[in-house]
Amino acid sequence: MTENRHSALGLSDEKVLEMYETMLLARRIDERMWLLNRAGKIPFVISCQGQEAAQVGAAFALDKEKDYALPYYRDMGVVLRFGMTARELMLSAFAKAEDPNSGGRQMPGHFGQKKNRIVTGSSPVTTQVPHAVGVALAGKMEGKDLVTFVTFGEGSSNQGDFHEGANFAGVHKLPVIFMCENNKYAISVPIEKQLACEHVSDRAVGYGMPGITVNGNDPLEVYGAVKEAADRGRRGEGPSLIETVSYRLTPHSSDDDDRSYRAPDEVAEAKTKDPIITFGAYLKENGIMNDELEKEINDRVMKIVNEATDYAENAPYAEADYAMKHVYAE
Numbered sequence: 230m231t232e233n234r235h236s237a238l239g240l241s242d243e244k245v246l247e248m249y250e251t252m253l254l255a256r257r258i259d260e261r262m263w264l265l266n267r268a269g270k271i272p273f274v275i276s277c278q279g280q281e282a283a284q285v286g287a288a289f290a291l292d293k294e295k296d297y298a299l300p301y302y303r304d305m306g307v308v309l310r311f312g313m314t315a316r317e318l319m320l321s322a323f324a325k326a327e328d329p330n331s332g333g334r335q336m337p338g339h340f341g342q343k344k345n346r347i348v349t350g351s352s353p354v355t356t357q358v359p360h361a362v363g364v365a366l367a368g369k370m371e372g373k374d375l376v377t378f379v380t381f382g383e384g385s386s387n388q389g390d391f392h393e394g395a396n397f398a399g400v401h402k403l404p405v406i407f408m409c410e411n412n413k414y415a416i417s418v419p420i421e422k423q424l425a426c427e428h429v430s431d432r433a434v435g436y437g438m439p440g441i442t443v444n445g446n447d448p449l450e451v452y453g454a455v456k457e458a459a460d461r462g463r464r465g466e467g468p469s470l471i472e473t474v475s476y477r478l479t480p481h482s483s484d485d486d487d488r489s490y491r492a493p494d495e496v497a498e499a500k501t502k503d504p505i506i507t508f509g510a511y512l513k514e515n516g517i518m519n520d521e522l523e524k525e526i527n528d529r530v531m532k533i534v535n536e537a538t539d540y541a542e543n544a545p546y547a548e549a550d551y552a553m554k555h556v557y558a559e
C-alpha cells in the first residue's frame with residue numbers, strides 16, 4: 230500500500246476515480262483519432278498522449294463554472310473537464326458542421342466553446358497567453374471572482390507573447406495561471422536546444438511571480454500546484470508559473486515521423502512512466518480501483534468513444550458557402 234496522497238489534498242476517492250476516467254477518456258479518444266487518420270477518415274491528429282495527467286490534474290483544481298481556460302492544441306484533458314464532450318471532439322476531428330469549435334472550418338485542436346468559457350486560440354503558438362492576461366485584467370476590473378488558466382508548450386515559452394503576457398500579469402498582479410506543458414520536444418527540437426536555463430519555471434522570477442516545476446505524469450502533484458496558484462490568484466496575489474514535465478508519447482502530429490530525430494528506446498523508456506498506467510497503479514495500491522472496476526471504467530469509456538465516432542462520421546458537413554461566414558461583415 231502506497232501513501233494516500235489525494236486525501237491530504239482534499240480529494241475524495243470518487244474525485245480521483247473521476248480524474249482517472251477523464252484521463253482515460255482523453256487517451257482513448259486520441260487513440261481512436263490516430264486509427265481514423267491512418268484509415269483515411271480524418272485529416273489530422275495532434276495528440277495529448279503522455280500529457281493527460283498534467284491536463285486533468287490542473288483542470289480539476291480549477292472552478293469549471295467560473296474560471297476561463299485558454300488551452301493549447303494538445304489539451305483534450307482540459308477541455309473534457311471544462312465540459313466539451315467526446316462527440317464534440319470527434320465532430321471537430323471529422324470537420325463536421327456541428328463542431329462547436331469552428332463548425333468544421335478550423336484544424337482540430339483549436340478548442341473554443343463560449344458556454345464552457347473555453348477561449349479559442351490561434352495557430353501561431355502562444356498567442357493565447359496575452360489573451361488570458363486580458364481576460365484576467367477584465368475580470369479584475371469588473372470585480373469578478375475568476376482566474377484564467379493558460380497552457381503552452383516549452384518550445385512556445387520562447388515566443389515573445391509569453392514574456393509580454395507574463396510581464397504584464399506580474400506588474401498588474403492579475404489572476405493568471407501560466408502552465409507550461411514541457412514534453413521535452415518542440416517538433417524535432419529537443420529540450421536542450423530550446424532553453425539555456427534549466428527549467429522553464431526559472432523564468433518566473435523575472436516577472437515577479439512564483440515558478441515551480443512539477444512531475445507532469447502525476448495528476449495529484451499538478452493538482453496541488455494549480456490549486457495553490459488558483460488560491461493565490463483569487464486572493465489578489467497575482468499570477469503563477471507552473472511547468473509540468475512529461476513526455477510526448479506520439480509523434481508531433483499525424484504528419485510527423487519522430488523516428489528521424491529520436492531513438493525508439495527513448496520513447497519506450499518514457500512509456501514505462503505513462504500516467505494512465507502509473508495513476509491506475511496508484512488507485513489500485515490504495516484500494517480505490519480493482520481489476521473489475523478498471524474494466525467497467527474502460528468499457529464505459531469505449532462506449533462513449535464508439536458512439537462519438539459513429540455520430541461524427543455520419544454527421545453532415547457544413548454547406549460550402551459557410552466557409553465565407555464570420556470572415557467579412559455581413
Ligand SMILES: Cc1ncc(C[n+]2csc(CCOP(=O)(O)OP(=O)(O)O)c2C)c(N)n1
Nearest residue numbers: 352353354381382383384385412414415416
Ligand atoms: C509562431 C509559430 N511558430 C511556429 C509554429 C509551428 N509550430 C507548431 S507547433 C510547434 C512546436 C511547438 O512546440 P512546443 O511549444 O514545445 O509544444 P508541443 O507541440 O511540444 O506540445 C511549432 C514550431 C507555429 N504554429 N507558430
Ligand SMILES: [Mg+2]
Nearest residue numbers: 382412414415
Ligand atoms: Mg514541447
